[in-house]
Every structure is written in C-alpha cells, then in structure tokens.
Amino acid sequence: AQKITQTQPGMFVQEKEAVTLDCTYDTSDPSYGLFWYKQPSSGEMIFLIYQGSYDQQNATEGRYSLNFQKARKSANLVISASQLGDSAMYFCAILGGTSYGKLTFGQGTILTVHP
Amino acid sequence: DAGVTQSPTHLIKTRGQQVTLRCSPKSGHDTVSWYQQALGQGPQFIFQYYEEEERQRGNFPDRFSGHQFPNYSSELNVNALLLGDSALYLCASSQWRGYSANEKLFFGSGTQLSVL
Numbered sequence: 643a644q645k646i647t648q649t650q651p652g653m654f655v656q657e658k659e660a661v662t663l664d665c666t667y668d669t670s671d672p673s674y675g676l677f678w679y680k681q682p683s684s685g686e687m688i689f690l691i692y693q694g695s696y697d698q699q700n701a702t703e704g705r706y707s708l709n710f711q712k713a714r715k716s717a718n719l720v721i722s723a724s725q726l727g728d729s730a731m732y733f734c735a736i737l738g739g740t741s742y743g744k745l746t747f748g749q750g751t752i753l754t755v756h757p
Numbered sequence: 758d759a760g761v762t763q764s765p766t767h768l769i770k771t772r773g774q775q776v777t778l779r780c781s782p783k784s785g786h787d788t789v790s791w792y793q794q795a796l797g798q799g800p801q802f803i804f805q806y807y808e809e810e811e812r813q814r815g816n817f818p819d820r821f822s823g824h825q826f827p828n829y830s831s832e833l834n835v836n837a838l839l840l841g842d843s844a845l846y847l848c849a850s851s852q853w854r855g856y857s858a859n860e861k862l863f864f865g866s867g868t869q870l871s872v873l
Binding site: 646671673674675677679684685686687688689692694695733735737738739740741742743744745746747748749750 | 788790792798799800801802805807812813815845847849851856857858859860861862863864865866867869
C-alpha cells in the first residue's frame, strides 16, 4: 500500500520568487515512481515532473525540480521564478511497482502567486 | 499531437440513471486508467484497462464498469447512479513499458458529472 502526505493546505508566494511544496510518502514497494501534477480551476490534471525511486539525480523539468530525499521519504517540488499562471492546486502522487496505473494522491496544496 | 481527450465535458443525470463517459488516449499510448475526483479531494483510482481487459481495480462497486476498444479508446459506465457519484471523472493514458513504477500517466480535462 502507498500513502502520500501533503501538510500544506495552502501556500502563498510573490511573483518571481521560488517556492517549495512539501510531500512525504510511505510505501512497501522496493520500486516506485513519484509524480507532481498541477490542477488549475479548469480541472485538467497537468503532469509536471516524475522521479523514479532508483534515479540517482533529482528530476528537473524547466522551472520545476523535485528534491528527492529517499532516506527521509520526501519528494518536495520546487518551483523557481513563480508566475501568476502557477496559481493552482498541486498534487503529489506515488505509483508502486505493481500498481498498474493506480496512482495514490495526496490531499493537495493550493498555491497562490501574488503580483 | 493530441493529448488525452474526454467527452462530454459536463453531464447532468438523475438518480437511478446510467451514464457512459468516453476517453481517447494520447497518441502512442495503449493503456487507459479512470479516476473519480470529489470536490476538494485528490483523485481516486477506479480501474485500468490494457489490451482490452481490466488489469487493476480500485475500491469501487460493480456499478462502475468499463471497456477498452481495439484503438485503445475507453468508456466508463456507471449504472444506478447515486447522488454520491457526482464528481469529476478523469481519464489518464500511458504507454506500457513492462513495468508499473515508471508508467507516466497523462490526464484529460475530465467529465464533470452531476447527479440530481
């Protein structure tokens, strides 16, 4: 079984600043994948970044990076140079080695970017 | 390159009715997963289809059923609708590479179902 915990219900950041969204996980699978998705008010779930449990380096995708600390079971998302369009709900999710599409999501963090 | 497309975008039904939601996967993807997202919650996994068969199922009753067609598109059927079935239904597609943990799922915009 997998579990994701996102302890920040809401976060605020000033435009052009960096922000870190927290995510901790728990799993009994030796191999797993960690995901971050963005969900604007329109409802679409947008894939941001992926980290495999055996990846040696932290994943990066443009302004998004994933701070993966395996021993602490954390997978924090860092957004650099925040933009107004980054205001949305952000979900952390985990996929186990035999999950076959069964992503387990956290409760989400609402990010608000102020001008 | 079209992403994951879902139809319809919105749907209103009454209790006891049946509904069918449709999903076309991203080009090159062969696997479709369905999720239910209640207001203010994270999505909950319903099931996944691969090679036209249900491969994995979440904790949903048999009223929820699905189908995958040879072109990889999929349908989600819900029978005997309840008020509690009101939610955003998301479809996600992926390309099966033989191992689950690196299965990158891409989502559509969802179908908002309201049951009155």
